[in-house]
Amino acid sequence: MSAGHHHPIYRPADTPVHRLPPQCKLAAVVAFAVFVVATPRERVWAFALDALLLAAVAVAARVPAGAIVRRMVIEVPFVLFAVAIPLIGTGERIQVLGLSLSAPGLWAAWNILAKATLGVVASILLAATTEPRMMLLGAERLRLPRLLVQIATFMLRYLDVILDQMRRMRIARESRGFVARDLRQAPVLAKSAGALFIRSYERGERVHLAMLSRGYTGEMPTIRDISATGRDWAVAGMLPCLAAVTALLAWSTT
Amino acid sequence: MTSGSPSLTVSRLAYAYPDGTQALYGVDLTIERGERVALLGPNGAGKTTLVMHLNGILTAGHGTVEVAGLAVRADTLREIRRRVGLVFQDPDDQLFMPTVREDVAFGPANLGLRGAELDRRVHDALERVGMLDAIDRPPHHLSFGQRRRVAVATVLAMEPEILVLDEPSSNLDPASRRELAEILKSLDVTVLMVTHDLPYALELCERSLIMSEGVIAADGPTHALLADERLLAAHRLELPYGFAVPAQPG
Ligand SMILES: Nc1ncnc2c1ncn2[C@@H]1O[C@H](COP(=O)(O)OP(=O)(O)OP(=O)(O)O)[C@@H](O)[C@H]1O
Ligand SMILES: [Mg+2]
Numbered sequence: 001m002s003a004g005h006h007h008p009i010y011r012p013a014d015t016p017v018h019r020l021p022p023q024c025k026l027a028a029v030v031a032f033a034v035f036v037v038a039t040p041r042e043r044v045w046a047f048a049l050d051a052l053l054l055a056a057v058a059v060a061a062r063v064p065a066g067a068i069v070r071r072m073v074i075e076v077p078f079v080l081f082a083v084a085i086p087l088i089g090t091g092e093r094i095q096v097l098g099l100s101l102s103a104p105g106l107w108a109a110w111n112i113l114a115k116a117t118l119g120v121v122a123s124i125l126l127a128a129t130t131e132p133r134m135m136l137l138g139a140e141r142l143r144l145p146r147l148l149v150q151i152a153t154f155m156l157r158y159l160d161v162i163l164d165q166m167r168r169m170r171i172a173r174e175s176r177g178f179v180a181r182d183l184r185q186a187p188v189l190a191k192s193a194g195a196l197f198i199r200s201y202e203r204g205e206r207v208h209l210a211m212l213s214r215g216y217t218g219e220m221p222t223i224r225d226i227s228a229t230g231r232d233w234a235v236a237g238m239l240p241c242l243a244a245v246t247a248l249l250a251w252s253t254t
Numbered sequence: 255m256t257s258g259s260p261s262l263t264v265s266r267l268a269y270a271y272p273d274g275t276q277a278l279y280g281v282d283l284t285i286e287r288g289e290r291v292a293l294l295g296p297n298g299a300g301k302t303t304l305v306m307h308l309n310g311i312l313t314a315g316h317g318t319v320e321v322a323g324l325a326v327r328a329d330t331l332r333e334i335r336r337r338v339g340l341v342f343q344d345p346d347d348q349l350f351m352p353t354v355r356e357d358v359a360f361g362p363a364n365l366g367l368r369g370a371e372l373d374r375r376v377h378d379a380l381e382r383v384g385m386l387d388a389i390d391r392p393p394h395h396l397s398f399g400q401r402r403r404v405a406v407a408t409v410l411a412m413e414p415e416i417l418v419l420d421e422p423s424s425n426l427d428p429a430s431r432r433e434l435a436e437i438l439k440s441l442d443v444t445v446l447m448v449t450h451d452l453p454y455a456l457e458l459c460e461r462s463l464i465m466s467e468g469v470i471a472a473d474g475p476t477h478a479l480l481a482d483e484r485l486l487a488a489h490r491l492e493l494p495y496g497f498a499v500p501a502q503p504g
Contacts, residue, residue: 133352133353153351153352154350156352157350157351157352157392157393157394158350160394161346161394203346203347206342206344206347207347207350209306209311209342209347210340210342210347210348210350211350211360212311212335213309213311213335213338213340213342213409214335214360214361214364214408214409214412215332215335215336215361215364215365215412216360216364217332217364221359221360221363221364222363
């Protein structure tokens with residue numbers, strides 16, 4: 001019935017990075033991003049160092065560069081935004097290839113691009129080495145709001161069911177001669193979307209009843225033990241610590 | 255504790271949905287410990303509505319439900335839900351956790367079990383339905399029949415007093431249908447099974463109830479009820495084409 005389940009971003013393997021408890025990796029990535037953002041943008045070498053740190057993680061986790069680059073399309077909106085800033089920015093202007101660009105605008109663009117890229121790559125590495133399910137358990141461990149974690153858990157579980165329902169509705173539409181050719185067909189699609197919403201909503205109600213039937217009282221029991229040792233935290237902590245050192249060096253040199 | 259009481263006693267149970275539809279008009283039935291009973295009846299007879307009362311998802315408008323001597327009331331719900339294992343018709347509604355192991359553990363963990371005892375419950379339940387191999391797989395990777403079996407395991411893990419199944423054989427291919435029958439026969443719990451599959455009722459349950467328009471219209475040996483053509487016709491029940499009730503219950 002359901003059309004196979006895959007999280008193409010996750011790359012199963014057995015490396016030290018994969019084995020780390022998810023909460024350690026999550027915390028490490030967040031801290032890393034914070035230190036990168038705190039690094040002054042003029043110290044280009046500091047960002048190169050941060051990039052090297054991530055490269056080392058990628059090697060340890062055996063995530064090939066190609067896989068990372070393919071996932072980076074998520075960054076495209078940032079890139080477009082960054083390209084626009086030097087064109088429309090004010091202040092001192094410099095000439096590049098006959099274009100008059102704003103110097104502060106260029107720095108702002110670099111700032112966004114460099115920091116966003118490092119953050120995105122760190123997140124990709126996290127996702128490539130941590131099953132979505134484990135990520136959520138880790139989030140719960142880090143005391144993220146339980147309700148949010150539960151919602152995400154259900155989305156993960158029912159994504160395939162809903163996609164499958166969508167596929168069946170599309171087949172039903174098309175087998176009755178519907179072709180989505182231009183905008184005039186939009187009302188039909190909108191109605192299908194509405195029906196899908198109602199079906200999903202009703203499913204949610206039935207799932208809730210099933211949960212109540214098995215003694216659910218509003219809190220998910222934690223079943224899987226994913227506790228982290230001091231060593232786990234120390235290993236995962238290396239990445240943000242080195243990024244913090246880099247940021248400190250960048251601030252103290254002029 | 256209450257081993258003398260029947261597994262299930264329903265008396266004068268009436269219920270109307272909030273929109274005014276009267277679904278149950280006074281249902282009386284008793285199921286003894288260890289019995290396997292089929293609940294038959296046409297679409298809209300009120301079978302699912304009755305089932306939802308058995309573990310307090312719906313609360314009686316009138317009348318009472320008792321499980322092993324304990325009345326279903328707001329303050330007994332927790333214990334009632336431990337005693338009544340409900341298997342829903344669509345296993346996708348029942349299996350909501352990311353892995354089979356976590357799903358089967360959900361119920362007993364809500365009862366407060368942890369650690370080795372929890373693991374034992376999960377293993378035993380999956381073993382009884384022959385799905386131990388799938389313990390670490392996500393439910394949506396399983397076939398429909400396998401999901402139905404895991405759904406049965408999720409309630410077996412709570413070690414219920416009575417197992418209630420809503421149309422367990424629907425959408426199963428013949429082999430899965432037979433496998434499920436074997437599992438149900440091998441269990442030593444009280445079973446109440448809602449079904450439109452009359453041969454299945456005959457195979458699994460010595461006794462059947464016919465529900466019609468919100469009341470229990472007939473109660474007796476499955477064999478006798480299914481042999482009574484006039485009774486079946488009066489309640490929109492039909493044996494499959496070519497199926498004849500064997501002369502002697504076997
Ligand atoms: N949520 C609801 N709101 C209002 N009326 C309902 C609701 N659910 C069921 N009913 C009505 O209650 C009556 C009994 O329905 P019920 O679902 O219990 O029948 P059933 O015996 O399970 O039928 P089926 O064999 O089709 O599953 C029907 O008339 C139905 O239309
Ligand atoms: Mg029903």
